[in-house]
Amino acid sequence: MKLLGSPRSPYVRKARITLLEKNIACDFVVDRPSAPGSQVPGHNPLAKVPVLVPDTGRAVYDSVVIVEYADHVGSGPRLIPEAFEARIDALRMEALGDGITDAIVSLTHDDRYKQPDCDPNAAWYQKQLLKIERGLAALQNEVGDRDFCCGDAFSVGDISAGMALGYLDQEYPSYVWRDKFPGLKRYAAKLFARPSFQKTVPAAA
Ligand SMILES: N[C@@H](CCC(=O)N[C@@H](CS)C(=O)NCC(=O)O)C(=O)O
Known part of the structure; x- marks a missing residue:
């Protein structure tokens, strides 16, 4: 699994904090959507980061959906309560x-x-x-x-x-x-x- 993003983007930091809190192993790949050759538009038509690319299955964006995904597949206490x-x-x-x-x-x-x-x-x-x-x-x-x-x-x-x-x-x-x-x-x-x-x-x- 890899997370694409710019290191100084706040939403990328939100996604990275989430993955750490949920004990999800993930490579962080520095990828600025506006840079030539960026992989981001191929995964997210909006060309925005963060984008989470699981080993199998479709890419996950934006940060709100990444939190939902991580809460489902990760371990540890829930980030979004059920009640x-x-x-x-x-x-x-x-x-x-x-x-x-x-x-x-x-x-x-x-x-x-x-x-x-x-x-x-x-x-x-x-x-x-x-x-x-x-x-x-x-x-x-x-x-x-x-x-x-x-x-x-x-x-x-x-x-x-x-x-x-x-x-x-x-x-x-x-x-x-x-x-x-x-x-x-x-x-x-x-x-x-x-x-x-x-x-x-x-x-x-
Ligand atoms: N609502 C989105 C916001 C993502 C966003 O605005 N990302 C910025 C970086 S902080 C971006 O990729 N901007 C590039 C662009 O708009 O072209 C989320 O929560 O992930």
């Missing part, structure tokens, strides 16, 4: 973490926000920033004084939340989320200490 309400809670938190990440990508892609002519008061900038701030406030509220965002167990919601917070550090280090959201500072410190997070910290650009 209906807990399942919806975990999937909602996954959507929240993924949505915050989408907003960070919109703000920081190609260092857009660092350009000299970038106006932080511009409508497009404020729109994405508001998504990030409201999203982080909602996440902090959900976590409260617990270690996980859903109940008492690690879930896909924590993977997506950790992906988003790690991506802020990676791409938007001037945004002082730990000062603004001290509850998330405590929560993230525990998440980032997990071996799956430690082993997938992207190398510096």
